[in-house]
Amino acid sequence: MLKSLLQRLFSTTRKPNRIPKSCNMIADTYEYKLEKGQVESFFAPELENQKDLVLTNWNIKLGDVVKPGDIICNLSNNMIVMEFESVFTGKIISICPLNTKLTKGTELFKVEGINQLWPK
Structure with a gap:
């Protein structure tokens, strides 16, 4: 029982707070499955120090597969880079x-589900 309590207290893997309603969670990972053609939007996070938060760099372009x-x-902003x-x-x-x-x-961006091209 003590071991179980310690594992819960000091576990390094935690599930995300928000699971998109339209997605199926795969096992116990942070990966979600979008069905082919299904679209999911991503929005700017709500942060305490959000004042003057700016989108400063794209590492992708339209049409890229992620x-x-x-x-x-x-x-x-002047306090963080995320x-x-x-x-x-x-x-x-x-x-x-x-x-x-x-x-x-x-x-921020939208992702459209596709057939998975590579194995996990």
Whole structure:
């Protein structure tokens, strides 16, 4: 019982707080499966120090295929630089213009589900 309690307290793997409603979680990982043709939008995160948060760099372009763990873009202000990574395998179908000032709920990009091209 003590071992179980310690594992829960000091576990390094935690599930994300928000699981997109339209996605099926695969096992106990941070990867979500989009069905072919299914689209998921990603929005600017809500941060305490969000003042003057700007989209500063795209590591992808329209039409690129991304997989879980790929760094999509960088968001920054005078206090932080944050990398935004993909949790889906899919094709980028929409991106926000570079140097856009971000507010809560600003859409950053959209991913469309495709047939998985590579094994895990």
